[in-house]
Amino acid sequence: MSLTGALNAAISSLRVNQANIQVLSANIARANDPNYTKKSLSRESIYLGENQVGGVAIANYASAVNDSLRKQWESLIAKDGTTSAQNKYMQQLQQVLGTSTDQAGLPTLYTQFLTAWQNLQTSPDSDAAQQMVIQYGDQLADEVARIAGAVDAIDRDIKTDIEGSLEDFNGLLEKLFEVNLRLRSSQSGSAGQTELIDQRDALVRQISQYADVRTVERENGAIAVFTASGLSLIDGPPSRFTYDGVNIFRSDDPTQAVDLLFRDGKLRALLDLRLDNSAKGLPASSDPATEIIRKMRSQLDAVVSVMTTTIGQSTTFSAAYDGAGSSLRIEASFQTTIAATPASAQHSTVFLAGDLRPGDIFEVEINGKIFSYTAQETDTSLDQIAAGLAARINTDTTLGVTAINGVASLQIVANASDVPFSILSRANGELPELRSSFFTGTDRYTFQVNQALLDGTQQLKKNAANDVVNALNATDRTFTAAGIALSGVSYKGIFTGMVGTSLLGAKFILDQSKFNAESVTQTEQRYQADVAVNLDEEIANLQVLQNAYAASARLMTVVQQLFDTLQAAVR
Known part of the structure; x- marks a missing residue:
């Protein structure tokens, strides 16, 4: 081995060790970055010919990978995106209705309305008792209107959320397309390519929050992305999507809705919340988080109907009032x-x-x-x-x-x-005395106490209280609306059943949301344990490299001393 060969070997070793130390330093510096995967450097020997000292060089850079866990994580992110969005708006609806049947406004006001009629039954000539009936009836009607307005506001919020989420979704696809372009032009096995792959995977996870995705790797680390149903999101230039207030379309085909091709993720959840298949003559979905706006509107209108109709299996509230004779x-x-x-x-x-x-x-x-x-x-x-x-x-x-x-x-x-x-x-x-129609209106917006009672130009029939109280307490009623079917209930059972059904649905979604969130966390932890940086391991490797670096430096020192000795001898 010549002195020059030894020196070249030492220098190449120093260069590789220096690069390796840089990789380890980057690993340590970004150990807490969830979008960073552990990097490593591979070496290869340099062959210069027989009896020649070659040295070492950098073969390539690589990232730690676990494709099966990565895909599982992405799938769970989509499910979590679904139930998180569902839970957000189901909880809002419960805040509108009441977080329990004891606190809910409709059952509470109905109970007060019934009690007022019972007091009027006891004291039919009491002006105060009459006013309490009218007051609680008015509050009950106002509560229906308030809930109807709140449901409409939630519907508008969901619509705005879909528009905003779709814009974010389109933006993420654009960013992934840009990363794909850079990956295609990157040098295979380079440090820059491993950084781009991390960016690529982080973008896919963000996209997964909005839709269920499947990825197919293309050349040099670039990927194609599809939904689980096969809708192309990005394979070359990215797809762009628009929302017309009812359906989602691809911009290149505004005539064909693609809603059903999103099976999981936030967009699917938001679309389902606003879904309304009543125009198609289809029954409401049994899924508690699907068609919730339709269900609430239908149930509120059904409540108005049972309070105003004079037709029923047994005497209705309105029939009992209308049928009572005048006391004047x-x-x-x-x-x-x-x-x-x-x-x-x-x-x-x-x-x-x-x-x-x-x-x-x-x-x-x-x-x-x-x-x-x-x-x-x-x-x-x-x-x-x-x-x-x-x-x-x-x-x-x-x-x-x-x-x-x-x-x-x-x-x-x-x-x-x-x-x-x-x-x-x-x-x-x-x-x-008001002869008929204590309540007027045909839907949740027009439901109210008869205006003649509100403005004080007529009074209640004093003879109606007995029949009305009996009708209100009857327990053989049926109540059917979108998402609910009750039988053998009283009027109170109708109000509590409506709130209780919504409460059970919200509880189910809450439990699902918690489960999916925990599953995402656990899978992320498993994935990070497999591909993320282990500080103890990296520090140990760094010490080994420091020793190797010191050895190479020592070799260079020895070669330098030999050169100095040889030069002195020649002089």
């Missing part, structure tokens, strides 16, 4: 028939009914002015009462209205178009 011997009720418009005049009709007796006092209050007529011995029909009231009203020319008497009725007509007026009628100091 004589009454004067009015009905507004046409609202004031620029083209027509407002007019109302006061209807007189009952058993007329001398001394009965009839009052009509218009715009705060009271006009009264007391029945005389000579008044034998309600037509005469109407005529007497009309005569008194028409004496006041400042009201802006004209009274026209008819058959047991009195019509009040505004003297000009688009001029409103207020009216209130009484007989013997009693407001007229």
Whole structure:
């Protein structure tokens, strides 16, 4: 071995050791980076010919890999993305309804509504008891409207989330495409390629949060990405996706929805939450996190229906109220028939009914002015009462209205178009009783207590309380809506069943979300244990390399001394 050969061998060894130390230093510096995998350097011998000293060189750089665990981790990330999104909005819905049936507004308000009717049953002449019935009925209707509005807000939030998530999804595909381009042009086995592969795998994991993916490796570390159903996400230029408010489309084919080709991930969960197959005539999904907006809307409308319908297996609440007889011997009720418009005049009709007796006092209050007529011995029909009231009203020319008497009725007509007026009628100091429709409206938006009760122009039927309480307590009712079917229940059972069904669904999703999150964590830990940096191992390797580096340096020192000695001898 020549001195020059020995020196070259020592220098090449120093260079390789220096590169190896740099790799180990990078491993140690990024030991806590979850997107970094352990790097290593392979050596190869340099052959310069027979009887020639070659030395060593860097063969290639490599990253620690575990493909099976990596793919399992990506799959679990997609499942976690699904249940995390589901849980987020299911919990929001539970906050709207109440986190338990005891705290939920609908069952609580219904119970208060029932109690108010029971108090009215005990004290039918109590004005306070009447007002409590109306008050809790109004609060119950307001709660339905509040939930309906909150469900609509959640629906809008989910829609916005889909749009934002899809934009993020498209951005991640673009980034992965750029990494693929750099990988294709990188030197195989280089340090730069191993860094790009880490970036590639980190991007795939981020994409997995939105959709279930399968990867196929192409040249030089670049990859193609597909959903589990075969939808191409990136294989060359990336696909780009758009959302029209109902379906997801690929930008290059805006006529063919691809929703069903996403089977897991956040996008699938969000699409399912807003899914509504009612237009297709399909029943609601049995999955608690699918079609939740449709289910809640359907159930709220069904609640309105059971509170307003007069048809049922047993007497309904509305049928019980409507069927009760009036407790008033004589009454004067009015009905507004046409609202004031620029083209027509407002007019109302006061209807007189009952058993007329001398001394009965009839009052009509218009715009705060009271006009009264007391029945005389000579008044034998309600037509005469109407005529007497009309005569008194028409004496006041400042009201802006004209009274026209008819058959047991009195019509009040505004003297000009688009001029409103207020009216209130009484007989013997009693407001007229509301004959029917305690609740009005046909859906969750229009459901309310009859306006005549709210504005105080009519009162409840005092004779209705017994029948209403019996109807409210009956336990043979059925309740069917999207996502729920109850039988043999009372009205309270309907309200608690609706909230309870949603609560059970939310609990199921919460448990699934926790399980999937734990599975992701455990799989990540297993993956990191296999491919991540072990500090103790790296420090031990670093010490070995430092010793090798010192040995090579020592060899160079010895060669230098030999050169010095030889040069001195020649001189």
